[in-house]
Amino acid sequence: MSYDRSSVEAVVQGYFDALYEGDADKLGAVFHPSADLRWVEKGELKILTVPDWLAWVRKRASAKAEGKPRDDFIVTIDRSDDKTAFIKVKCQLPPRYFTDYLVAMKLADGWQIVSKSYRYDLKD
Numbered sequence: 001m002s003y004d005r006s007s008v009e010a011v012v013q014g015y016f017d018a019l020y021e022g023d024a025d026k027l028g029a030v031f032h033p034s035a036d037l038r039w040v041e042k043g044e045l046k047i048l049t050v051p052d053w054l055a056w057v058r059k060r061a062s063a064k065a066e067g068k069p070r071d072d073f074i075v076t077i078d079r080s081d082d083k084t085a086f087i088k089v090k091c092q093l094p095p096r097y098f099t100d101y102l103v104a105m106k107l108a109d110g111w112q113i114v115s116k117s118y119r120y121d122l123k124d
Helices: 006-021 024-030 050-059
Strands: 036-041 044-049 073-081 084-093 096-107 110-122
Touching: 006 024, 006 073, 006 084, 006 096, 006 110, 024 050, 036 050, 044 050
Parallel strands: 036 110
Antiparallel strands: 036 044, 073 084, 084 096, 096 110
């Protein structure tokens, strides 16, 4: 089965742009309000709600404002149907270099990210 990738790619591009620009409002537009972020820290699962994450984003300087290099791309998009996508991406906010696993769903208002799990490497 083949599905149109452009609508999923558009929501991911919105995520990349908002992340680099540090624009919490744009991030809020691509994430469903009930979504959360998950990662492992010192062997423990950490969970952050999107509203809490956006509040944190509003307080930090953006990678763009700091003149940090941008490098983000989609590694894979796995579609099980026309309403669900599992997306692996690479992006960076130096000194953190991320691998994100995003779950996006097509809702009444269009595609939104409903879950984000990630890991990162710290580099000088």
